[in-house]
Amino acid sequence: MAHLSLKQIEKSFGDTDVLKGVSLDIEDGEFISLVGQSGCGKSTLLRIIAGLETQDAGDILIDGKPVNDTAPKHRNIAMVFQDYALYPHMTVAENIAMPLIMTRLPMHARLPLIRHLAPSHRRQKPEIDAHVASVAKQLHIDHLLTRRPAQLSGGQRQRVALGRALVRNPQIFLMDEPLSNLDAKLRVKVRREITELHASSGLTFVYVTHDQVEAMTMSDRVAMMQNGRLLQVGTPNALYADPATMDVARFIGSPEINMLDATIRDGALLFGDNRLPIDLHNTGKVHVGIRPEMLMIRNMPDLAYAEAHVNGITTRFETATVEDLGPEVLIHGRLTSQPDTDIRIRAQKSASYGTGARLAHNRHLDVIIDPSRLFLFDEGGKRLHPALEHAAIPMQLETAGAA
Amino acid sequence: MAKALSPLQRAQTRLAYILIAPATALIVLIYIIPIILVFLASLTDYTLVSDYFEFVGLANYQKMIGDAVFANALSNTFIYAAMFLPASFLISLVLAIAIQDRKQFRSLLEVLFFLPVTATLSAMALVWGALLDSRQGVINSIIQSLGFAPVNFLGSENIVLFSLTLISAWSVIGFNMVLFLAGLTAIPKNLYEAAAIDGADHPLDKFFRVTWPMLGPTAMFVAVTSSITAFKLFDTVAILTHGGPGRASEVFLYLAFLEGFEYFNMGYSAALSLVFLLIVFAFALAQTLFVDRKVQY
Numbered sequence: 256m257a258h259l260s261l262k263q264i265e266k267s268f269g270d271t272d273v274l275k276g277v278s279l280d281i282e283d284g285e286f287i288s289l290v291g292q293s294g295c296g297k298s299t300l301l302r303i304i305a306g307l308e309t310q311d312a313g314d315i316l317i318d319g320k321p322v323n324d325t326a327p328k329h330r331n332i333a334m335v336f337q338d339y340a341l342y343p344h345m346t347v348a349e350n351i352a353m354p355l356i357m358t359r360l361p362m363h364a365r366l367p368l369i370r371h372l373a374p375s376h377r378r379q380k381p382e383i384d385a386h387v388a389s390v391a392k393q394l395h396i397d398h399l400l401t402r403r404p405a406q407l408s409g410g411q412r413q414r415v416a417l418g419r420a421l422v423r424n425p426q427i428f429l430m431d432e433p434l435s436n437l438d439a440k441l442r443v444k445v446r447r448e449i450t451e452l453h454a455s456s457g458l459t460f461v462y463v464t465h466d467q468v469e470a471m472t473m474s475d476r477v478a479m480m481q482n483g484r485l486l487q488v489g490t491p492n493a494l495y496a497d498p499a500t501m502d503v504a505r506f507i508g509s510p511e512i513n514m515l516d517a518t519i520r521d522g523a524l525l526f527g528d529n530r531l532p533i534d535l536h537n538t539g540k541v542h543v544g545i546r547p548e549m550l551m552i553r554n555m556p557d558l559a560y561a562e563a564h565v566n567g568i569t570t571r572f573e574t575a576t577v578e579d580l581g582p583e584v585l586i587h588g589r590l591t592s593q594p595d596t597d598i599r600i601r602a603q604k605s606a607s608y609g610t611g612a613r614l615a616h617n618r619h620l621d622v623i624i625d626p627s628r629l630f631l632f633d634e635g636g637k638r639l640h641p642a643l644e645h646a647a648i649p650m651q652l653e654t655a656g657a658a
Numbered sequence: 659m660a661k662a663l664s665p666l667q668r669a670q671t672r673l674a675y676i677l678i679a680p681a682t683a684l685i686v687l688i689y690i691i692p693i694i695l696v697f698l699a700s701l702t703d704y705t706l707v708s709d710y711f712e713f714v715g716l717a718n719y720q721k722m723i724g725d726a727v728f729a730n731a732l733s734n735t736f737i738y739a740a741m742f743l744p745a746s747f748l749i750s751l752v753l754a755i756a757i758q759d760r761k762q763f764r765s766l767l768e769v770l771f772f773l774p775v776t777a778t779l780s781a782m783a784l785v786w787g788a789l790l791d792s793r794q795g796v797i798n799s800i801i802q803s804l805g806f807a808p809v810n811f812l813g814s815e816n817i818v819l820f821s822l823t824l825i826s827a828w829s830v831i832g833f834n835m836v837l838f839l840a841g842l843t844a845i846p847k848n849l850y851e852a853a854a855i856d857g858a859d860h861p862l863d864k865f866f867r868v869t870w871p872m873l874g875p876t877a878m879f880v881a882v883t884s885s886i887t888a889f890k891l892f893d894t895v896a897i898l899t900h901g902g903p904g905r906a907s908e909v910f911l912y913l914a915f916l917e918g919f920e921y922f923n924m925g926y927s928a929a930l931s932l933v934f935l936l937i938v939f940a941f942a943l944a945q946t947l948f949v950d951r952k953v954q955y
Contacts, residue, residue: 307851328857340852344871353867357857367866419856 257318257331257426257459258283259304264313266299273299275483276313286453286460288470291480291506297463298431300480304461305334305429317426328357333420334429338436339412341404347415348387348400354423355383390422410441417452427459434469446473467507471495479503501636504544510585510599512630513550515543524631527592529570531626535641537633544630547585547601553621557614558584559603567625572598574618584614590622693935700928707922718929728930730905731913734819738909739888741823746884749827750834751877755869757835758842768839772832779829783897786825787812812898815906822907825894830887834880841876845869882945886938910934 259281266274273296281287289297302308304315306327315322322330333354341350356365359382364373391397394414404412413433420428433449434442450473453460464470470477471491478488479502487499491507498504504512517526519538524531526543552558553569571591578585586600600622631639663671700718704711722728757767774782789796790811798808811821849868853859858867870877892911895901901908901916908916911934918927 305851305855307854326859327851327855328859332855334852334855336848336852338846338848340846340848342849342852342868342871344874353853353858354856357863362860362862365863365866419852423856 259427259459259461260314260316260319261300261304262314262316264300264303264310264315266296266303266308266310273483274303274310277480277483277485278313279478279485279488281459281461284457284459286450286462286473286475288462288464288474288477289480290464290467290470290477291486293465295480296483297465297480301334301429301431301461301463304427305332306330330427331425332427332429333423333425335413335416335420335431335433337432339404339416339433341412341415341419343404346401346403347391347396347407347418348384350404350415351387351390351418351422352383353419355386358423359383386422387418390418393421394418409437410445413437413445417449421452421456425458427461428453428456430460430462432464433462434464435466442469449473468509471507477507479506498544498630499638501542501544501632501638504630504632508546510547510601513545513547513596513598515545515590515593515596515598517541517543524626527570527590529568529592529624531568533626533641535631535639537639540634541639542632542634542636544632545624545628547599549625549628550598550600550602551623551625552586552600552602553623555614555620557605557608559605566627567623569621569623572600572620572622574614574620577614586614586620588620591619693932696928696931699924700926700932702925704924704928705922706919706924711925714925718926719933721926722929722933727905727908728913731908731910734906734908735889735891735910738819738823738891739885741820742826742888742891743881743884745823745827746830746834746887747877747880750831750880751838753831754835754838754842755865758839768836771835774829775832777829779893780897782829783825783894786828786894787898790821813903815903818899818903818907822891822894822899826887826891830884834884837876837880838873841873842869845872878948879945882941885941889934889937889941 261277261279261281264274264277265272277296277300279287289300291297299308303310306322306325310323317330342353345353359379360370360373360375364370364376364379370376387400388397391400394417396411396414396418399407399411399415404415407415413436416433430449434445437445446469449460449462453473462470462473471494474491476488477491477494479486479494481502487494487503489497494503494507498507501514505514515526517524518540519525519533519535522533522535524533524535524541524543551560551567552572553560572588573591573594574586574588576587578587580601583601583603586602587597588600589596589598631641633639701713701715702711703714703717753771757764757771760767788794790798792798792808792810792813795811797811802808809817812818845868849872850864853864853868858864889910891909892915895907895909895912896915899907901912910930914927914930914934917923917930
């Protein structure tokens with residue numbers, strides 16, 4: 256277990272600045288995800304933590320001690336690679352045993368042929384085998400120990416990679432998109448196993464992913480990166496309910512947040528033919544973000560509807576397509592007042608779904624926009640925090656609490 | 659039970675045979691028939707100077723067993739191979755590993771070491787002959803200027819095979835190096851990264867834990883092709899030593915050549931050629947069996 260501290264990490268490859276001063280404190284035993292689109296620098300940051308790359312500037316501290324010049328093997332970290340990087344010529348047991356052999360045996364006991372003469376090799380071998388066996392048992396791969404990686408499925412290889420990382424009792428566990436080579440069903444399963452592993456081991460986990468669902472579901476905190484900078488660091492709920500920038504709002508959440516162009520003039524927010532009084536000194540163009548489940552549809556028996564809790568303005572919506580997600584529907588369409596912008600609405604089905612007035616047959620719906628659930632961003636994408644007049648009190652408390 | 663073929667299947671089968679016919683005909687014409695003819699010739703006492711010959715059965719093969727000249731050629735070939743194989747294998751491996759990590763000059767070095775492969779060996783043999791000359795050779799001048807006695811590279815019975823090894827190794831190292839480089843390039847980088855995290859960051863550990871095992875198929879291929887090359891030694895012997903001094907550099911193929919085209923014993927020469935073919939075939943077989951099986955990581 257260890258506290259990991261990154262201070263102003265910079266890195267460039269040639270002319271490309273990959274990391275532009277990243278600072279991050281990761282608590283002892285925390286599960287933190289580095290998330291962002293490919294090329295945002297998250298993998299490079301992880302490799303710098305591992306010691307596989309050296310930063311151009313900045314410091315890395317593990318438990319307060321700088322490790323800038325420490326070799327990867329002395330940082331007491333373990334890493335699971337995206338394609339697992341198992342040694343193809345070794346059996347599962349040999350793969351898992353590798354870190355133990357390297358740390359416990361002296362050089363002469365590791366060389367081919369000569370090692371059979373070394374007493375330490377003979378003395379340590381049973382211990383190493385026992386250790387490997389116990390880790391394999393923990394990961395339920397003890398029946399695979401004599402196989403080679405090529406004979407394993409993707410999920411089994413993943414476990415071997417985890418085993419090789421676990422066996423060395425690391426302080427910090429680094430993972431570089433470990434689920435991206437698994438099929439969707441297995442991914443959900445392994446996701447839970449990794450979360451459980453984190454809980455049972457109590458180790459510090461740094462997890463790199465481009466998948467916001469993985470980041471949201473697994474992490475204590477999510478660090479969202481873009482273009483070599485951290486956009487926002489916080490709990491999954493903070494990033495979802497209180498995004499600091501438009502890019503965070505867009506990246507986190509599925510289906511994607513709805514973005515509308517709007518204008519602020521004379522103390523009111525104008526979009527389409529809608530007008531919301533607003534307490535904000537800015538004027539000019541802004542972007543309005545509304546999460547798909549925050550749009551309510553009025554008078555539609557197919558959908559569960561809690562009108563009593565919703566304040567807001569009502570506007571017309573034209574349905575294009577309806578996707579059935581099981582318990583919910585995802586309605587694609589646009590606001591009549593803003594026909595150029597695609598809007599997604601996610602709504603709970605009602606108990607009488609499909610019996611009454613059919614959702615699919617109603618091209619025109621009445622949608623309620625709750626001003627307290629809007630996110631406003633300036634033209635550069637930075638969040639604006641207005642005090643909206645119609646704001647419902649409970650909602651306001653929730654967002655304020657997360658901030 | 660054989661299923662009746664549909665007309666389409668029959669037409670496709672016919673087309674398949676038509677398509678492979680030219681290649682088959684060429685292989686039969688260029689390889690199979692000559693091998694059969696050589697085999698038939700090896701059963702006769704045919705000589706180039708007489709039209710008359712008769713079948714002598716396996717007499718030519720029997721002669722080989724008791725022939726001191728044949729034994730000498732065989733032993734020379736093996737001594738040469740024993741020097742040539744490690745030299746051409748190890749030096750090219752070390753060169754490939756040394757060059758691989760270089761960012762600058764890598765391609766320049768590759769070209770430099772590969773140049774001998776592109777040169778005609780018979781022409782280069784003459785150059786080496788001049789370099790290694792016992793009296794006027796550059797190499798001996800250097801040796802003498804360092805205060806040592808001159809070495810009779812090509813004229814001494816004890817040294818001549820070593821000198822031939824030197825020339826052959828020089829000509830083949832670039833080729834093996836390129837093969838090893840290809841093998842090294844194919845090793846995934848993240849294996850070395852995983853090894854570095856696992857603690858195997860010492861060059862020896864990296865080599866024995868990752869590089870060498872991953873290089874297995876390439877190494878096997880290089881070993882087999884080099885063995886065949888070793889048994890094919892001919893050009894430099896024919897040009898520089900003519901098997902001499904004495905019979906000290908008379909190797910297998912050169913003996914077959916001597917018997918056939920100097921002494922005109924075509925029957926015996928044919929028998930020698932077939933034994934040579936069998937040896938090469940054994941190596942080729944070993945490669946097919948071991949290499950192809952080991953490649954599937």
